[in-house]
Amino acid sequence: MTEQRRIKVSVEVRSGSARANRKRESVLRRDLRWELARYAGLSASTSATPDGASNNQTANRSGTRTMMNLTQDRIAANKIMALAALLVALMAAMLLAANPSYAAGTTFTVNSTADTQELTPGLTGDVITLRDAIARANSNANPSEVDRINFDIPGAGVHTISPGSPLPPISEPVVINGYSQPGSSVNTLARGTNAKLLVQIDGTNAGRDSASGGLTINASNTVVKGLVINRVTNSPGIEIAPGAFGEVVRNVRIEGNFIGTDPSGTLARGNGLAGVDLFAVSESIVGGSSRAARNLISGNNFDGVFIDGGAAADVGAAENNQIRGNLIGIQKDGIKPLGNGAPGVTVFEDSSGKANGNFILSNSIFSNKGIGIDLDDDGSTANDAGDTDTGSNNLQNKPSLGSAKNVSGKTTVRGSLSSRPGATYTIQFFSNPSGTGQGRTFLGQKSGLNVDGSGKGTFTFSPSSKVAAGQTITATATNEFTGDTSEFSAAKGVVTG
Numbered sequence: 001m002t003e004q005r006r007i008k009v010s011v012e013v014r015s016g017s018a019r020a021n022r023k024r025e026s027v028l029r030r031d032l033r034w035e036l037a038r039y040a041g042l043s044a045s046t047s048a049t050p051d052g053a054s055n056n057q058t059a060n061r062s063g064t065r066t067m068m069n070l071t072q073d074r075i076a077a078n079k080i081m082a083l084a085a086l087l088v089a090l091m092a093a094m095l096l097a098a099n100p101s102y103a104a105g106t107t108f109t110v111n112s113t114a115d116t117q118e119l120t121p122g123l124t125g126d127v128i129t130l131r132d133a134i135a136r137a138n139s140n141a142n143p144s145e146v147d148r149i150n151f152d153i154p155g156a157g158v159h160t161i162s163p164g165s166p167l168p169p170i171s172e173p174v175v176i177n178g179y180s181q182p183g184s185s186v187n188t189l190a191r192g193t194n195a196k197l198l199v200q201i202d203g204t205n206a207g208r209d210s211a212s213g214g215l216t217i218n219a220s221n222t223v224v225k226g227l228v229i230n231r232v233t234n235s236p237g238i239e240i241a242p243g244a245f246g247e248v249v250r251n252v253r254i255e256g257n258f259i260g261t262d263p264s265g266t267l268a269r270g271n272g273l274a275g276v277d278l279f280a281v282s283e284s285i286v287g288g289s290s291r292a293a294r295n296l297i298s299g300n301n302f303d304g305v306f307i308d309g310g311a312a313a314d315v316g317a318a319e320n321n322q323i324r325g326n327l328i329g330i331q332k333d334g335i336k337p338l339g340n341g342a343p344g345v346t347v348f349e350d351s352s353g354k355a356n357g358n359f360i361l362s363n364s365i366f367s368n369k370g371i372g373i374d375l376d377d378d379g380s381t382a383n384d385a386g387d388t389d390t391g392s393n394n395l396q397n398k399p400s401l402g403s404a405k406n407v408s409g410k411t412t413v414r415g416s417l418s419s420r421p422g423a424t425y426t427i428q429f430f431s432n433p434s435g436t437g438q439g440r441t442f443l444g445q446k447s448g449l450n451v452d453g454s455g456k457g458t459f460t461f462s463p464s465s466k467v468a469a470g471q472t473i474t475a476t477a478t479n480e481f482t483g484d485t486s487e488f489s490a491a492k493g494v495v496t497g
């Protein structure tokens with residue numbers, strides 16, 4: 001049934017327009033996960049109450065049994081179950097005494113670009129492929145420990161792994177560290193990235209559908225860094241989502257990768273859907289506050305990052321995630337366009353899966369199709385009085401820029417925010433080439449902006465260096481308590497005062 005559903009997803013996604021497909025894909029995926037979770041729930045409930053059901057059937061068959069007998073039967077059954085439970089507990093205790101903890105975190109070092117999976121791992125001269133390493137880390141019976149997957153592939157230059165089928169979903173915590181490959185290095189630049197990445201996953205044959213990715217992460221406390229992930233057909237570059245039975249996934253970090261580009265970070269090698277898809281995942285970070293954590297997420301067929309609340313059966317939320325410090329839709333120089341085929345960052349929820357409190361801060365978002373940040377996946381969302389509306393990131397109102405003037409070598413931006421009375425906001429400012437309005441260059445921020453009782457706050461901001469006349473300024477608002485970030489404001493052209 002699962003495979004049929006997957007095929008159905010795949011077939012339906014291929015028909016119709018791209019944007020409609022994405023919506024449909026999201027709905028179909030919910031159906032799939034919901035059915036899997038419901039199946040798991042039904043199995044659990046039919047086996048969880050055997051005594052009540054059998055007693056009732058017995059009573060009905062005999063027709064003469066009294067409530068007292070029934071109660072006694074239940075007491076007897078309960079005693080047997082209690083004894084059985086005690087026995088199971090004793091056996092578990094004995095096992096624990098013999099083996100007091102899970103196996104410690106283990107390091108698997110990938111030393112081959114091949115795509116085979118060994119049947120008898122651990123032999124002398126062991127060849128470890130990425131597929132091997134993921135499978136082993138998934139199955140070494142240490143679900144609460146973090147394993148590591150490192151790389152030491154012989155030879156110079158970029159090593160390309162081309163899976164011939166989807167890689168196994170990551171089902172236990174693991175750190176996959178592309179920077180362990182000798183010769184690679186993390187970004188050190190303030191603008192753009194000079195990260196040197198030497199491990200590339202070419203997903204031309206590794207994709208499947210929207211519920212899988214080039215890498216599929218179904219385990220909390222997992223980190224993926226230092227990889228180039230591109231060309232994954234029909235799928236996101238990285239998919240982070242609950243497992244088939246709706247396990248909660250939290251604290252995943254995606255750092256210092258190139259997703260949707262070639263290893264040079266200048267050519268589009270798009271993944272079939274979004275670059276990174278967070279589906280009903282919370283407290284996870286794409287990027288981070290360090291330079292080394294900056295991802296390049298450009299050239300993908302759909303959004304750079306797609307945050308989806310998921311469905312109720314998946315615990316139903318994508319909350320308190322952070323999309324921070326990344327290059328989205330731009331080349332690795334942080335200047336030239338590369339694009340994504342849909343907005344840079346989209347936050348999407350519906351009645352069954354909330355998506356609130358998602359920080360989108362300090363990124364370079366540029367030349368994406370549509371708008372830079374889209375709440376509700378519906379294009380630009382208008383501000384509402386008092387900001388009482390709800391939806392993706394609570395449909396946080398965006399700032400309004402009144403002026404951007406250059407006087408005596410200094411740029412001064414003035415504006416206002418109409419939002420929730422009494423709340424406090426961080427306003428971030430960005431500059432853009434003339435005629436564009438996403439958020440190419442992060443200029444700085446103003447924290448602690450209080451919105452008064454009438455729902456209005458005003459601000460003045462001057463970046464540390466002047467923005468040339470003719471460029472535009474945009475801004476976002478982030479509620480400092482809830483973490484909700486707005487879409488970008490309308491662009492304001494810089495003029496000479």
Ligand SMILES: [Ca+2]
Pocket residue numbers: 136137138139140141142143145147172173
């Ligand atoms: Ca493991």
Ligand SMILES: [Ca+2]
Pocket residue numbers: 374375376377378379380381487
């Ligand atoms: Ca919107």
Ligand SMILES: [Ca+2]
Pocket residue numbers: 382383384387388389394395396397
């Ligand atoms: Ca609003």
Ligand SMILES: [Ca+2]
Pocket residue numbers: 387388389390394395396397
């Ligand atoms: Ca609102």
